[in-house]
Amino acid sequence: MPVVRRSMSISQIRRLGDRLRHAAQPSVEDLELLQRLRLEYDAPLQIVERTLRDELQMHATSRLKTVQTIIEKLVRERTRLSSMEDIAGARIVEEMTLAEQDERVARIVAAFPSARLRDRRAMPSHGYRAVHVIAFVGDFPVEIQVRTHLQDLWAQSTEALAVLWGRQIQYGEPPERAGDGIVGADDPFGPTRREVIDLLRSLSATIAEVEAIGQPDATEMVGLRRVLERFVRVFRRTV
């Protein structure tokens, strides 16, 4: 694997991260520095894309994080810019069992020997479940997310609601105007935003139970379908 090095020193990157974290509005110079730093992750990301596609025959999509979400993460989590692991990321979503997910993850880890594993199925992050492999290409980490369809359904629905009701819902906090009824609801006694988020979190637990079964039987699938139908019914009136 080719050696890929950063052009900025760790301390230069830390100082940039500190300025971005504390600025009410980032300066044009710092924004350009951040864009230049992010661009350096593109070569490592391409190496990961090629490895996943050509060596492992996996269908992945990829992206470099937006400057806006990098800055939001610096402010929210106190993470140092120099140690942020998801500036470059790839995502694999497939219809698969947990055992098949484990098998794909093992093949990815074998392809990137210094990789680290974050299993958010064992320790969900406020309902979020997936497996993340952090591959290292030279100086650069690249996060590879491996999700089943159901894990992805949950994650993308939460992301879509986070856009509308505040990103803090992804980190266990209540939505903005938590007591408001959901937009467009025709029933004045319909669920509030807080109740929708509670429903979403219970859906994550239900998905985890069904996935743990491996090959769920008809009764278990009826249970999941009921929760999903309620989910769809509520969300039909949400956006």
Add this chain to the structure above:
Amino acid sequence: MRYFLIVYDRSQGRRRELTEFSEGQRAHALEERARRERDALEQPELEVVLLAAESRADLERTHGRYFKSVEELAAAR
């Protein structure tokens, strides 16, 4: 790989623009994304994202929220 530059309005939860770039245009797509990001600096509601995928169908599967409402996301499964 093909590249998809998306301008997404977070206040509306809706995609405003989608521009596609071909296999050989990765550098151009990255430049264009950086330019659009600088233009949108004063509009925090706009998310300027560049995604790479073998096909649009792959992208709709892994980043469905840029293409579907929450209801459609749920119904698609």
